[in-house]
Amino acid sequence: MKTITILIPAYNEEEVLPALKEALNTVTNELSQYRFEFLFVNDGSSDRTAQLLTEYSMEDERVKYVELSRNFGKEIAMLAGFDYAIGDAVIIMDADLQHPPEMIQEFVYWWEQGYEDVFTIRKEKAEKNPFKRWASSAYYAILQRLSSYEVHQGAGDFRLLDRKCVEALKDLRENERNTKGMYAYIGFRKKALEYKESERAAGATKWKLSALIKLAIDGITSYSTIPLRMWSVIGLVISFFSFIFLLIEMIKVLIFGSSVAGYPTLIAAIVFLGGIQLVSLGAIGEYLARVFTETKNRPAYFVRKTSNEEDRSESKERDQKDERKNP
Ligand code: UDP
Numbered sequence: 001m002k003t004i005t006i007l008i009p010a011y012n013e014e015e016v017l018p019a020l021k022e023a024l025n026t027v028t029n030e031l032s033q034y035r036f037e038f039l040f041v042n043d044g045s046s047d048r049t050a051q052l053l054t055e056y057s058m059e060d061e062r063v064k065y066v067e068l069s070r071n072f073g074k075e076i077a078m079l080a081g082f083d084y085a086i087g088d089a090v091i092i093m094d095a096d097l098q099h100p101p102e103m104i105q106e107f108v109y110w111w112e113q114g115y116e117d118v119f120t121i122r123k124e125k126a127e128k129n130p131f132k133r134w135a136s137s138a139y140y141a142i143l144q145r146l147s148s149y150e151v152h153q154g155a156g157d158f159r160l161l162d163r164k165c166v167e168a169l170k171d172l173r174e175n176e177r178n179t180k181g182m183y184a185y186i187g188f189r190k191k192a193l194e195y196k197e198s199e200r201a202a203g204a205t206k207w208k209l210s211a212l213i214k215l216a217i218d219g220i221t222s223y224s225t226i227p228l229r230m231w232s233v234i235g236l237v238i239s240f241f242s243f244i245f246l247l248i249e250m251i252k253v254l255i256f257g258s259s260v261a262g263y264p265t266l267i268a269a270i271v272f273l274g275g276i277q278l279v280s281l282g283a284i285g286e287y288l289a290r291v292f293t294e295t296k297n298r299p300a301y302f303v304r305k306t307s308n309e310e311d312r313s314e315s316k317e318r319d320q321k322d323e324r325k326n327p
């Protein structure tokens, strides 16, 4: 019997958890030929999410949870989920029921046909803010231009991953994660499905605009070095034209004599170049910041507790044995 893990990162989701549990129950009852694990990663919630998860895990042995020591963000929460998931396949789902659980059956169907990464493309987002909508499509367009492998517009985290994909993602240990780019990077046999996103069942979105912008920058800088390299070309072009400009000005001075005119062009040139320099410095800073955080080589997250207390004592024993072996 194959096991399927449903991985749900949850940050302050007390309002939607009861409905989610119901929905998962209904869908998985129809897939009786599989064993299910509902793995919740509690991403440092400050509401009653932790209590609810403890309750659920006592009522239902399929419910497992991993509680992180603080809020690490959805990307890291998913990594923790990959680390703890035991399934032969892992389905990632948001807690807020924006991802229709009925799709699970379709995921499993295509997985059985041999696809290793069954992902979904949002047909039409229930996103009301036109700026957010525009930013999202512009972002995918840029990401696609900059990366050397296919990135699917609107393809999100709502997907089924075969164990092989999960192991690959676990090997990509960077802390500044953009998992959307990673799915494309790891490859494997992919199958695209479409779905219509529903409104959040309850509660408010957990993404702040600043977090979205950071995710967008992470996405580009972790998969492309073009922002780092394009400045040398732009710099060369600008220097070339300014040299021509200088020659013209010199000839003018020789013919007409010098004058104090030209302040506007002078100031314009200085400001323009200053701007370019700042932006390029910023680009270098972006990469340097990443090098900095990655070379520290810190664990991506810390765990307060898990539903599997057995697991923990087991790993403690293992640690002690290791210590005995090489003190
Ligand atoms: N989430 C998380 N940590 C965070 C922010 C969000 O684990 O710091 C989870 C959240 O509980 C939800 C999923 O990520 O299950 C998607 O978040 P949300 O619905 O708020 O984002 P949106 O759908 O608006 O993009």
Ligand code: MG
Binding pocket: 094, 096, 098, 200, 205
């Ligand atoms: Mg949502």
